[in-house]
Amino acid sequence: MKIRVGFGYDVHKLGEGEELWIGGIQIDHIKGSIGHSDGDVLIHAICDALLGAANLRDIGYHFPDNDPSLKGIDSKILLRKTIDLITNKGFTIGNIDSTIALQKPKLKDVIPTMQKVLADTMAIDIEDVAIKATTTEKLGFVGTEAGIAAYATVLISKH
Structure with a gap:
């Protein structure tokens, strides 16, 4: 077995007036992510990790x-296509x-919903999707609420 x-x-x-999508769900907030797609940083980090x-x-x-075909696209579609790419390998x-x-x-109250949505999108067990949330103690672009960041580590295998 090969593990990576x-x-x-x-x-x-x-930005104010933008939608905030994180982990495949829309979060009610006065600010949202600015991006070409729906701006879902968590899904984008997971895709990059995979x-x-x-x-x-x-x-x-x-x-x-x-x-232009990806303008405003639901990032769950990108995640599903990423799963197809790694599965094909x-x-x-x-x-x-x-x-x-x-x-x-x-985000603590919505993390279980994010886990379910992501697990369903990737067709994996919810127990295999860990999501944590943190602040930056008001430091940097996250702390001043100018931006959002996400980090993801994944383990994949080939039998």
Whole structure:
């Protein structure tokens, strides 16, 4: 069996009046992610981690931000296509560990929903999708609420 680990990171600027999508769900907040797609930093970080682990480059290579067909796309579609890419190379997901860095709003009550949506999208067990949330103690672009960041580590294997 071949085992590989991947790491992903994504950031998006936050703006008033934009929708805030994280982990495949819309969060009610006065600010949202600015991006070419729906701006879901968690899904983008997971996609990058999966693609990297399978040595398939990165999310921007497969889903460029200058492709008009991807404008406003639901990031769950990008995640499903990423799963297809790694599956076509013979890989399956072992588990995902991720962290969202966001000053506001607090996410603890919606994390179980995110886990379910992501597990369903990837067709894996909910126990294999860990999501944590943190602030940056009001430091940096996350702390000033100018942006949001997400980190993901994945384990994939090929039998």
